[in-house]
Amino acid sequence: MKIKAAVFRQGSDQPNIEELELSGPRPGEVLVRMVATGVCHTDLKAAGDDSPVPKPAVLGHEGAGVVEEVGAGVTKLAPGDAVVMTFDSCGRCPSCRDAQPSYCHNANHFVSQRGAGEHYLSAGAEPVTGDFFSQSSFATHAIGTERSVVRVRDDAPLEQLGPLGCGIQTGAGAVLNDFKMKPGQSLAVFGSGTLGLAAVMAARIAGAARIVAIDRHAHRLELAEELGADDTILAGNEPVGEQVLDLVAGGVDFTLDTTSVPEVMGQAIRVLAPRGTCGFVTGAWDGTPLPVPVRHLVGGGRAIRGIGEGGSNPDVFIPRLVDFFMDGRLPIDRLSRKYAFDDIAQAFLDSHEGDTVKPILMFG
Structure with missing residues (x-):
């Protein structure tokens, strides 16, 4: 044809x-x-x-x-x-x-x-x-x-649903499927594009106590606040780790890096609370290596996880995301x-x- x-x-x-x-x-x-x-x-x-x-x-x-x-x-x-x-x-x-x-x-x-x-x-x-x-x-x-x-359900608007197959599934799935976030826990998102904003919305669904969104674009941070972020940080040329730790004393339970920038990924690890987990959801084509602060990880039981497609089983998770969208939570x-x-x-x-x-x- x-x-x-x-x-x-x-x-x-x-x-x-x-x-x-x-x-x-x-x-x-x-x-x-x-x-x-x-x-x-x-x-x-x-x-x-x-x-x-x-x-x-x-x-x-x-x-x-x-x-x-x-x-x-x-x-x-x-x-x-x-x-x-x-x-x-x-x-x-x-x-x-x-x-x-x-x-x-x-x-x-x-x-x-x-x-x-x-x-x-x-x-x-x-x-x-x-x-x-x-x-x-x-x-x-x-x-x-x-x-x-x-x-998917017949009453859902197909013109809105395509991103559930990748970007939304990846960000929301990182929080709901992989982190299995519980009420009262905290999240910092490094990069507030589709993946990061999906994570913000999912963290709100999960009952997060504190959500911090970080980005270089002010208009994206405004949207992050409207979608559920408690705090936002406008990133510049300086590391933002200290600002995150000022907002969440003792560190963050979960961090999600959506940038693939090694310096930013390092900050996402640095701000973890003891027993916290950092998730990486994307990577550079050239396989840029990441120096890992092993003592920081071992000393506090911190973990790094690669998360592909939100750890999703699509036949189960995508209809669930559609339901969240249709009831206004996503x-x-x-x-x-x-x-x-x-x-x-x-x-x-x-x-x-x-x-x-x-x-x-x-x-x-």
Whole structure:
């Protein structure tokens, strides 16, 4: 079938809207007509020539839409279902068998899961990389797998739900699934973009006693306060650790770094209370190392955790997030700004500059 897609090519981080050919779903796969998709910073990074994604490619991994067709063997979904698309997992490895698919042993989010040399997108005779995070949702239609497509309630607005598949799931899941935050505990979030603000909202749901949000953009901190942060710190060129400790005497129970900046990550460790936990939810392409203050960790029983996709089991957690949104406890619409699909370049620019927390591309 013919579709429209935003195609990224080598040598340019700006996409072109092109007509592509998309093959139908194979066994275990699902064809989704996109209603909307979020733009994530991972998309911005993947667009660059230094990313591991083979070009030309269609990116996008926060899609929401309606199932149009299912491949043989698919039983969980049917045409007409409202769905959110998320990451794929094998379903067979120890992590998947333990209901921890975000730590799938066989995950590879950046290349086709169909096998080497197999593509379901093409521009004439030229193959185009699809299957980015098992969706490549910067297109009018996308192919996912039964495990990467989650049915959601019919009364929820699909145009708002795409970010639940990655950014919101990651930030909220870090707090609710991984930290398992309890009432009365404290959280400091380093970086108040989508992931950080999702963590703020989740901490409020969990009954946090103190939430501190940190960012370089004043307008994001204002939003953090409206969403539940008790204190905010406008970051400059100096470390903010002392300011956090002035606000939360004795240190913070949980810290979440969303920046991947080693100096900031070090501050997130430094402000932990004894037995506190620091979570890292993203990383630099170049694998920048982090000096770890081992004595600080050992002396207070402090811990560092890598958290992938919020430690989420999407079939369980995404519907739970939808319920939180629908009852007003997770107002994710406060983070978003809508753009026509053809305005994807502007959405990328606004995201990169920090002007828009969560751009959402609209189809149709």
